[in-house]
Structures are given as C-alpha cells and as structure tokens.
Amino acid sequence: MARVVKLGVKRPAVNPLLPDPEKREEKYTLISVDDHLMEPPHTFEGRMPAKFTEQAPRIVETEEGHQVWVYEDTPYFQVGFMCVAGRPVEDHRVEPSRYEEVRKGCWDIDARIHDMDLNGCWASVNFPSGVTGFGGTLFSESKDPELGLACTRAWNDWLFEEWYGSYPDRIVPLGITFLADPEKGAEEIRRNAKRGFTAVTLPEQPHNQGLPPIFDPCWEPIIRACAETGTVLNLHVGSSGFAKMPPGAPMLELGATLFQAMAFSSCAEWLWSGWPAKYPELKIAMSEGGIAWVAGLVDRLDNIMSRSGYGVGWPDPKISPSDCLRRNFWFCMIDDPSSVPTLPTIGVENVLFESDYPHGDGTWPDTQKVMDDLLGTLPDDWIRKIAHENAAKLYRHPLPEVCKP
Numbered sequence: 001m002a003r004v005v006k007l008g009v010k011r012p013a014v015n016p017l018l019p020d021p022e023k024r025e026e027k028y029t030l031i032s033v034d035d036h037l038m039e040p041p042h043t044f045e046g047r048m049p050a051k052f053t054e055q056a057p058r059i060v061e062t063e064e065g066h067q068v069w070v071y072e073d074t075p076y077f078q079v080g081f082m083c084v085a086g087r088p089v090e091d092h093r094v095e096p097s098r099y100e101e102v103r104k105g106c107w108d109i110d111a112r113i114h115d116m117d118l119n120g121c122w123a124s125v126n127f128p129s130g131v132t133g134f135g136g137t138l139f140s141e142s143k144d145p146e147l148g149l150a151c152t153r154a155w156n157d158w159l160f161e162e163w164y165g166s167y168p169d170r171i172v173p174l175g176i177t178f179l180a181d182p183e184k185g186a187e188e189i190r191r192n193a194k195r196g197f198t199a200v201t202l203p204e205q206p207h208n209q210g211l212p213p214i215f216d217p218c219w220e221p222i223i224r225a226c227a228e229t230g231t232v233l234n235l236h237v238g239s240s241g242f243a244k245m246p247p248g249a250p251m252l253e254l255g256a257t258l259f260q261a262m263a264f265s266s267c268a269e270w271l272w273s274g275w276p277a278k279y280p281e282l283k284i285a286m287s288e289g290g291i292a293w294v295a296g297l298v299d300r301l302d303n304i305m306s307r308s309g310y311g312v313g314w315p316d317p318k319i320s321p322s323d324c325l326r327r328n329f330w331f332c333m334i335d336d337p338s339s340v341p342t343l344p345t346i347g348v349e350n351v352l353f354e355s356d357y358p359h360g361d362g363t364w365p366d367t368q369k370v371m372d373d374l375l376g377t378l379p380d381d382w383i384r385k386i387a388h389e390n391a392a393k394l395y396r397h398p399l400p401e402v403c404k405p
Helices: 050-055 109-119 145-164 182-194 217-229 251-257 259-272 294-308 321-328 337-346 367-375 380-394
Strands: 031-036 058-061 067-071 074-076 123-127 199-203 232-236 284-287 329-333 351-353
Touching: 031 284, 031 329, 031 351, 031 380, 050 145, 123 232, 123 380, 145 182, 182 217, 217 232, 232 259, 251 259, 259 284, 259 294, 259 321, 259 329, 294 321, 294 337, 321 329, 329 380, 337 367, 351 380, 367 380
Parallel strands: 031 123, 199 232, 232 284, 284 329, 329 351
Antiparallel strands: 058 067, 067 074
C-alpha cells in the first residue's frame, strides 16, 4: 500500500455547502454533452486483476487532512478540482480537498441524477476527473504499462457498471482509452462499443502530453476503431493543458479567456491531420470549445481553398475542408449569445448544448433559463436540434417519450 508522508500543504478554509436550490421549470428537454464527474474512492475496488490489487489508485488522507489520489506512489491533489456547483461564490477559487467539501452529485450517481432533475437536464455526457488525468492520460504514462492498461479498463468498467448502468437513460457512456499503445487503445474502444459505450475522450493536442502529434500515422488504429464503431471522439478543451502564456501573465484569467482560441487551433489540427477526410464516418465533438470561432474557421478554410492557394495539400478533392468540417465535427456551446447569428454558417445540425456541471463555467442550477435567454427566439425546430435532437442522434441516446418544446 502506498505511503504518504506529511506534505506540508495547508488545507484551504471553505464555507459550508449551500442548501439545495429550488427545482427549475423544464421548458426544454436538454442533453448536456459536457459535464464532469469525480471518481468515488471505491472506483477501482474489485475491478483490478488480482496481481494489481495493491497497486490500484486509491484515496489516502494526508497528515494535513487532504484526501488525495495516490497512483504509483505519487499523490495527485485533484479531489474536487474546479467543483464549484453548490459552493458559495467566495469559495469558487478555493480548491476543495475532501469529498464532503463538494456536492455529493459530483461523485455519487444517485445524487447526480437528483442534481440533473433540479436543473431540468434529461441526459449528460460526463468527463473523467483527477485520477485519470484530464483526457484519460495518466494511466498511459504509467511506469508499468500493463498496470496502466488494467487501470484504464477498470475505470471504464466502473463507469459502465455504476455511473451509466444505474441510469442508462440519463447518462451517455463516455470512456477513456490507452494512449501509450494505440493498438491496445483501439481494442479497448471496441470492447466498450460492444457493450454500449458511444463516446471516448482523448487529449485534443496529444503532442502537448508527450505523445506523438495527431499527424503521426501511429494513431490510425484508434481513429479507425472510433469510425467503425460509431464511437464519438470527444476532444475537451484544456485536456492537453492551458495555452502557452508569457511570464507574469495571470494564468487562470488568461487561460480561461483563451479556451475558444485553443479549440480553434485543435480543431484545425484534427481537420488537417487528414483523418476526417480518410474516415467519413469519424465523429468528433469539440467539447467546451464554444462556437464563436467556428464561422471564422469556415471562412478561412473557404478562403485558402478558393483564393490564396494555401490549401493545395487537402487530401480529398471530393469534399472541401469546410464541408468536411460540417460532416465530421460537432461544436458545443454553453452561452455564446453573439454567435447565434452564425448558426447558418456553422450548420444548426452541428451545434450541441452543454451545462458544464459542476465547473466554474457551468450554468447549474439555472441552465434552463440560460438556454431560454440564448435560444428562446429561434424557431422551435432549431431549439429542439440544439437542446437535444443533435446530441441524441450523435450519441445514439434515448429521449423521453415527450420532448419539449
């Protein structure tokens, strides 16, 4: 069992959690394609091969009272990372250090459904948290690759059996995969697809995680597995780290401001990697990237193909880059009011909705109101597409018998 010595990191002082908000009126049927979970302490219990039982990630309490995940004798201070839902505003920049300092809906599936009901959210795609590394990278960096693969599989088993399996109509099953060996990563995607997973997440810029760039042919097994199984490849902004910033820059403020710029860059890289052109069935969701930049990307692509001549390397003469963008990519919005007029350029069929529970950008418990303020004046068929129809089709997820509006 891993031993954690005194680390000398003082626990932050936090205020008590706020009481439950009142249940919001459900004007729209909502599927959020970007929410987050905290893995509960028992995530890996009973799910690891016998020889790795003692090496599985586990929660350990430090002498200072922090609860930390420990993996390969390394502590990870990510319990409650950015979980601000239900916490007083004055604590939003104070990272919680214990499970009881965040809403139970962050890590308990029954409580999560309760919070979704309060918010008027029908279904949710949930991204992993601290113990996997953002984008599922930690286990692929393991000193022992066999252990890393076993942890990847165990996490997916927990997600499928407990988080998704408890409420299959309410949770869209998104997995992680093994990135150190794309052949084994592809096998894991196919294993999951056979039992009902419809999504997987990878770091959006793998070269920033010490992995080969997305232009490297080594990634083809994973790309092909996603395309052939209909598994949506979810690229969450920030899963490869913050944007590079000059010395002295305010890290949080500038980093958060540049989210959409990072999504623009990542999307352009994936488009020009050639994978979407080679695999027409590949489905890519740009998670938490917003939509304000998408019309600009369309314009730029059309410009370099029609006038500047800079697009001569595009691999498929049967489809333009901008049409490939609309065929293979989906874009996720939280609250982008000035971008609503660009929906015809992007394609209303390519826009998805997200609430980002329980993070700082999130709209819980007022997601219904935010949605109404953002889209309420649009035609009903457009609202239905963005609120739930596009996501239900993309992730092959069931809808309630009666949908609103």
